[in-house]
Amino acid sequence: MTGTDPRVDDLLRELAPRVVGVLTRRHGDFYAAEDAVQEALIAAAAQWPEQGLPDHPQAWLVTVASRRLTEQVRSEAARRRREEAVATREPEDRRAAPPADEDAAADRDDSLTVLFLCCHPVLSPSAAVALTLRSVGGLTTGEIARAFLVPEATMGQRISRAKQRIRSSGVPFRMPAADELPRRLALVLHVLYLVFNEGYASSAGPALQRVDLSQEAVRLARALHRAVPDSSEAAGLLALMLLTHARSAARTGPDGGLVPLAEQDRSRWDFAAIAEGTALITATLPRGPVGPYQVQAAIAAVHDEAATAESTDWPQILALYGVLERLSDNPVVSLNRAVAAAMVHGPHVGLELLAALDTPGRLAGHQRLYAARAHLEETAGDRQAALADYRAAAERATNLPERHYLSLRAARLASGG
Incomplete structure (x- = not known):
């Protein structure tokens, strides 16, 4: 419209x-x-x-x-x-x-x-x-x-x-039966999660994010939560969206370029959304059972509650990623856990964990693996390896701001900066 x-x-x-x-x-x-x-x-x-x-x-x-x-x-x-x-x-x-x-x-x-x-x-x-x-x-x-x-x-x-x-x-126009509802609700949550992710981090094109799409996902998740208030995962998904979307304004610079989380101006975050999301996940977690969306929301809350990047409670985030990895056999979760482990125990520990993901059927050849590895290699002082991986990540990026950011990181290393 x-x-x-x-x-x-x-x-x-x-x-x-x-x-x-x-x-x-x-x-x-x-x-x-x-x-x-x-x-x-x-x-x-x-x-x-x-x-x-x-x-x-x-x-x-x-x-x-x-x-x-x-x-x-x-x-x-x-x-x-x-x-x-x-x-x-x-x-x-x-x-x-x-x-x-x-x-x-x-x-x-x-x-x-x-x-x-x-x-x-x-x-x-x-x-x-x-x-x-x-x-x-x-x-x-x-x-x-x-x-x-x-x-x-x-x-x-x-x-x-x-x-x-x-x-x-021949699907009838009715709500699923009680015994079918949990599985069908999981599908609905997954679809809304996909909508939000496409808005928050566009899979392709000239823009890093499509805020209108993220906002629509938040609206639909809010409506779903109202309709099924006893679903802890519906509450968790809404909290996750609120806590993540709260950072949208700070994720891009004046030119539309990507600003990584550690460099964002946190005064631009939406603190009302953070307060709502934090209150929602705080009230939801004790109810159980705990699911992946709730754990992701808890991770987002830890990030949002940190006044500065340096004050982020990485040990807590690492522990939460350990829980999430047990709930969901997802290589992207394992990648994020490796990065969190590097923040707690040093880049070499993170690189060892990433090596296990560089296999067929996991993340071999994936842009995210190259980008995460390049960051940890740069932190560890291995500039040549980081340069090669930044270039490989940039080549595979389909989102133009991400490609530009990764290319700039490679160019800075190549110039000795």
């Missing part, structure tokens, strides 16, 4: 999944309902800033989307009966309240059901991310395409295929 009143944008993104839920529940077709709601959102983004908000914004969207859906149905002879049933229920005045018998349906909030549907196991993670941003986040296909640096037509095809997978699978 870029280019409209930000207040309208916020309202539309809040209402988008509710309206998708109303139409899907009413007509039984998520594929068609989602398309119709997108058209209604575009119409609202164009009209509301100029004409003012309707008296009942959600009912307005339901009405307009229903009309769009009716138009789609009209072209399909097999659905003519349903088209006539829908048409007879449409209110004529778009600004008026819906008829009394539709109040409950139009006001019901199915946002969580839509979120779980978009993160269904039948979809790949990339498809689930795209569909979640569109159906739950209220972003247009063009906005999602720009966020992931792909043509709009390509993203449109990806979203269309995702919806077709859901349609052909």
